[in-house]
């Protein structure tokens with residue numbers, strides 16, 4: 001079986017997540033256009049040990065990790081799904097630790113490094129899957145925030161780059177006074193989901209989704225009234 005969507009929710013914040021409303025809007029756009037099952041795994045609920053770096057998955061037991069924990073459930077779901085969607089908040093310009101730990105543990109799906117070009121090569125049972133990364137960040141703009149992550153994606157996925165949807169100012173996501181603006185952004189992401197299901201992403205719409213939702217100075221006022229002026233107390 002190779003169908004449906006696997007959603008890996010990488011926020012530790014459950015129902016308070018800023019990222020999940022964005023992710024749900026995208027999923028709704030896909031599923032209203034091309035109905036299909038969605039399997040959700042909340043990374044925060046899984047027991048996933050860090051990779052031990054033993055390369056057992058390349059040598060002793062090719063394609064199989066030596067650690068027996070909840071990562072097996074993730075790998076099974078990845079193998080069974082056609083679309084793999086990772087939803088995560090930016091932490092220090094990159095992936096939160098538990099999401100990176102999960103990513104490291106996918107090494108069994110990669111072919112052993114053969115001394116050649118530095119790109120990772122995926123085993124054939126993972127070929128043809130569509131990857132999507134959806135992320136929010138708290139800064140007022142996405143400028144520079146995802147540069148390092150984009151480099152990482154280029155290294156890992158090479159020519160078959162996954163879709164990366166980013167939304168800044170995400171701490172507005174549950175704020176009632178600006179609901180009009182957040183809803184507008186969610187509607188745009190919903191349209192991206194529809195386009196993704198049809199295989200035709202509009203790059204301009206994708207770029208729009210990465211723009212600030214409200215004026216930067218208003219965001220700054222709202223954030224500083226919440227956290228204070230950022231000075232030492």
Ligand SMILES: Cc1cc2nc3c(=O)[nH]c(=O)nc-3n(C[C@H](O)[C@H](O)[C@H](O)COP(=O)(O)O)c2cc1C
Nearest residue numbers: 011017018019089090091092093136137138139170
């Ligand atoms: C430890 C930590 C580090 C963060 N680092 C950044 C950062 O480098 N840049 C940024 O824009 N936001 C950063 N944020 C803010 C989150 O990315 C932002 O609040 C996000 O929307 C949270 O998503 P979630 O509610 O789905 O977990 C950080 C938050 C935490 C807790």
